[in-house]
Amino acid sequence: MGVPCPMTLYLLRRFAGFVVTMFVAALVIFFLLDLLPGDPARFILGINATPEAVAALRAQMGLDAPVHQRFIQWVLDMVRGDFGLSHTQGLPVAQLIAERMAVTLPLSIFAMIVSVAVGLPVGILAAMRRGKATDTALMILVQIGVAIPNFWFGMLLTLLFSVTLHWLPTGGFVPWHEDPVAALRSLILPGLALALPQASILARVMRTALVDVTEQDFIRTARAKGLTKAEAVWRHGVRNAMLPILTILGLQFAYLIAGTIIVENVFYLPGLGRLIFTAISERDLVLVGGATIVLVLATTVTMLIVDLCYALVDPRLRGRGA
Amino acid sequence: MNWQALRHNPSLLIGLVATLAFALLGVVSIWWTPYPIEQVAIAQRFQGPSPAHWLGTDHLGRDMLSLIMSGTLTSFVVAALGVLIGVAVGVPMGLAAGAWGGAVEWLVLRISDLTFAFPAVIVAILITALAGPGETNAIIAIGVFNVPVFARVARGGALAVATQDYVAAARLAGHGNVSIAWRHLLPNIMSLLIVQGTIQLSLGILAEAGLSYIGLGTQPPATSLGLMLRDAQSLFLIHPWLSVVPGLTIVFIVIALNLAGDGLRDAMDPRLRHQGLAHGAG
Numbered sequence: 001m002g003v004p005c006p007m008t009l010y011l012l013r014r015f016a017g018f019v020v021t022m023f024v025a026a027l028v029i030f031f032l033l034d035l036l037p038g039d040p041a042r043f044i045l046g047i048n049a050t051p052e053a054v055a056a057l058r059a060q061m062g063l064d065a066p067v068h069q070r071f072i073q074w075v076l077d078m079v080r081g082d083f084g085l086s087h088t089q090g091l092p093v094a095q096l097i098a099e100r101m102a103v104t105l106p107l108s109i110f111a112m113i114v115s116v117a118v119g120l121p122v123g124i125l126a127a128m129r130r131g132k133a134t135d136t137a138l139m140i141l142v143q144i145g146v147a148i149p150n151f152w153f154g155m156l157l158t159l160l161f162s163v164t165l166h167w168l169p170t171g172g173f174v175p176w177h178e179d180p181v182a183a184l185r186s187l188i189l190p191g192l193a194l195a196l197p198q199a200s201i202l203a204r205v206m207r208t209a210l211v212d213v214t215e216q217d218f219i220r221t222a223r224a225k226g227l228t229k230a231e232a233v234w235r236h237g238v239r240n241a242m243l244p245i246l247t248i249l250g251l252q253f254a255y256l257i258a259g260t261i262i263v264e265n266v267f268y269l270p271g272l273g274r275l276i277f278t279a280i281s282e283r284d285l286v287l288v289g290g291a292t293i294v295l296v297l298a299t300t301v302t303m304l305i306v307d308l309c310y311a312l313v314d315p316r317l318r319g320r321g322a
Numbered sequence: 323m324n325w326q327a328l329r330h331n332p333s334l335l336i337g338l339v340a341t342l343a344f345a346l347l348g349v350v351s352i353w354w355t356p357y358p359i360e361q362v363a364i365a366q367r368f369q370g371p372s373p374a375h376w377l378g379t380d381h382l383g384r385d386m387l388s389l390i391m392s393g394t395l396t397s398f399v400v401a402a403l404g405v406l407i408g409v410a411v412g413v414p415m416g417l418a419a420g421a422w423g424g425a426v427e428w429l430v431l432r433i434s435d436l437t438f439a440f441p442a443v444i445v446a447i448l449i450t451a452l453a454g455p456g457e458t459n460a461i462i463a464i465g466v467f468n469v470p471v472f473a474r475v476a477r478g479g480a481l482a483v484a485t486q487d488y489v490a491a492a493r494l495a496g497h498g499n500v501s502i503a504w505r506h507l508l509p510n511i512m513s514l515l516i517v518q519g520t521i522q523l524s525l526g527i528l529a530e531a532g533l534s535y536i537g538l539g540t541q542p543p544a545t546s547l548g549l550m551l552r553d554a555q556s557l558f559l560i561h562p563w564l565s566v567v568p569g570l571t572i573v574f575i576v577i578a579l580n581l582a583g584d585g586l587r588d589a590m591d592p593r594l595r596h597q598g599l600a601h602g603a604g
Contacts, residue, residue: 021436028440032448147524147576149531152551152569155558163559170559258441262532266555273536280451288451292444300439 007311018304023075025296030071033285074289083290088282093290096275101294103173103264104271107187108256111194115252119199120245123206128233130211138203145200150259154193154266161189171268190267194259198252205248209241216240242313250306254299334585340578344571348395355388360543368561377567380550381557386567389545393568394575396457396546400539401526403461405519408468413515415469416476417507420484421499430477434470442467442529446538457546460539464526475518479511513590520583524576531572547572 041057058064062073077084083093126138162170168189174182213219214237222232261273272291279287328335356376363383370378377386412434419430446463453459483489483506492502527547533539534548535555542549547568554564 017432017435020432021439024436025439029448032452035452143577143580144573147528147573147580149528149535149548149551149569149572151532151535152565152572155551155555155562155565155569159559159562255441258443259532261443261447262536265536276447277536280447285451288447292448295441295444296439299441303435303438 010311011308014304014307018300021300022297025300026075026078026293027071029289029292029296030074033289034067034070078290078293083293084286086279086284086287088279088284088287093287096287097272097291097294100270100272100275102176103187103269104257104260104273107190107194107260107264107269107271108253110187110191111198111256111260112249112253114191114195115198115202116249118195119202120206122199122203124210124233124238126203126207127210127214127237128230130207135207139207142200142203145196146204148196150193150197151262151266153196154190154263157189157193158266171266173267173269186267186269190260190263190269193263193266194256198256201252202245202248205244206241209244210237213237213240243310246306246309246313250302250309254302257298258295328589331585331589333581334589337578337581337583337585340574341582344394344575344578345398347391348398351388351391351395355385355391357385357388359384359388359392359545361385368564370563378563380564381553381561386564389550390547390567390571393545393547393550394571396540396544397527397530397548397572397575400457400460400530400546401464401523404464404526404529405468405522407461407465408472408522409515409519411465412469412472412474413476413508415473416478417480417503418499419473419477420480420507421503427477430473434473437466437470440466442533443536443538446533450538455538455541457540457544460530460533463533463538464529467529468522468526471522472515472518475514476511479514480507483507483510513586517583517587517590520579520586524579524583527572527575527579 041054041061041063045053045057055064062070065073074084081094083097085091086093086096089096122138122142126135126142129135158170161168169182169186171186173186176183210233214233218236219232222236223229227235257272260269260271261276264271264273272295276288276291278284279291328338361384363379365383366375366379367381367383368379369375369383372378375385375387377390380386380389415430415433419427442463445466446459449459449462480503486506489502489506492506497505530539530546531548531551534546535552537552540546540549550568551565554561554568558565
């Protein structure tokens with residue numbers, strides 16, 4: 001048949017949405033940074049440079065081209081993986097970002113793993129003990145967990161585990177290639193700090209989703225077939241509750257990457273945040289632009305992946321004739 | 323909602339009372355604080371709680387209670403203005419999507435996708451690169467973060483209301499989309515908006531704290547709870563008290579707002595009882 005299956009259509013539509021979002025995001029970032037006063041060429045050469053030298057450098061950097069041409073060039077370069085040259089550090093922006101991502105990305109992933117490993121079981125437990133003391137106690141903890149600023153929790157963790165117990169470093173980072181174990185150890189506390197509010201939200205959503213699902217007919221049917229409550233919830237409930245969980249997970253991971261910018265400040269980690277702040281204070285706009293677009297890309301790609309997972313998990317989106 | 327609802331819902335009562343108490347504490351700081359917040363007295367720094375300074379003094383000898391009062395005001399104002407931006411832009415977008423549907427709805431959804439792609443930190447970074455740090459950045463960043471949230475809530479609510487008979491009747495009576503959105507859709511989604519507003523306010527307080535903590539938000543000599551944590555950053559290993567006090571204040575305010583939000587949701591619309599907090603702060 002000539003009609004594409006709904007799954008293909010869905011995927012195509014989502015991918016087109018992704019491309020459009022990224023394009024407009026690039027447009028916004030480019031023009032915001034382009035509005036900035038100050039001439040990068042003059043900034044690099046210093047105030048004593050001759051007008052001829054500045055003009056020559058402007059031409060060399062492509063700054064004298066019309067604005068739409070520069071934008072298109074910028075986007076095309078980025079698609080090829082060329083994010084430009086940081087004039088303050090004299091290195092390719094892509095390389096600088098990649099170096100920092102070696103801290104930011106593992107930290108985000110670690111925090112995500114912790115929050116799933118803690119949040120989901122807590123939510124399931126609370127839903128199964130619904131209305132009992134365990135449920136109430138867990139939900140009070142969750143209420144507190146949601147309210148604690150992650151960076152402040154990081155400070156408290158340092159106080160306990162580094163200053164009082166001397167188990168873990170207070171901050172700083174040893175590069176992976178020098179000592180992987182030390183590198184991992186320096187990510188534990190920031191990871192826990194990031195995970196706390198995420199785990200709390202996950203627990204809450206998981207509980208709500210499960211409570212909703214357990215009121216559905218198919219759980220009653222499963223019970224009637226002779227499954228115990230735990231078996232019914234586990235086999236049928238959790239799986240159905242995964243859809244809302246997936247949405248939240250996607251949102252959380254997307255914001256986690258941005259959230260590391262704040263938490264890495266507590267632990268003096270050389271992540272993407274530090275790179276951006278230095279770039280802002282030194283007016284390194286190529287670097288600021290590249291780093292923000294990478295962060296936006298991370299958010300958007302995560303959302304895209306979530307939608308693709310939806311298609312895999314939710315049979316209603318799958319094509320029938322496949 | 324009525325007083326009856328308040329009596330049957332202790333968490334709503336606690337949440338509202340605590341929220342109002344903190345807000346009041348902040349408002350009072352406009353006219354009166356125990357000590358002027360700019361009053362530096364190095365000789366009296368790092369004091370613990372005492373009858374003279376209920377919450378002790380900071381690294382400059384300033385009275386912590388006075389700072390907390392003033393900081394609470396800033397945090398509330400920044401978060402509230404951020405929420406207001408979200409409402410002012412997001413709600414009309416959502417209503418338009420609900421009333422017109424079709425291309426308008428598509429556009430609104432794409433715009434909210436786009437704003438979702440910019441976490442508050444990134445917006446704040448971009449504005450800081452553009453205009454330097456300041457409270458306004460935090461307000462705009464929190465506002466941008468709130469726009470898609472309110473657009474989606476308003477659209478969802480409007481879609482549910484738009485199928486009602488009285489909306490069809492209004493349409494037959496010759497009312498246009500604008501009039502229907504204003505007269506029928508908006509009043510009916512008000513409770514949804516108030517509940518979401520309360521929750522977004524708590525997220526805004528957290529976001530303000532985070533942004534000021536990394537230096538993108540409130541700047542001295544003004545103070546905010548996040549800025550107090552920034553000031554305490556280099557000292558907290560020796561003087562943990564300086565970060566414990568503002569941190570706990572944030573936690574209490576956010577819990578109060580969340581209790582109030584959840585309670586309002588239960589009181590206003592029992593059908594929404596099981597919807598959990600679904601938005602993580604960026």
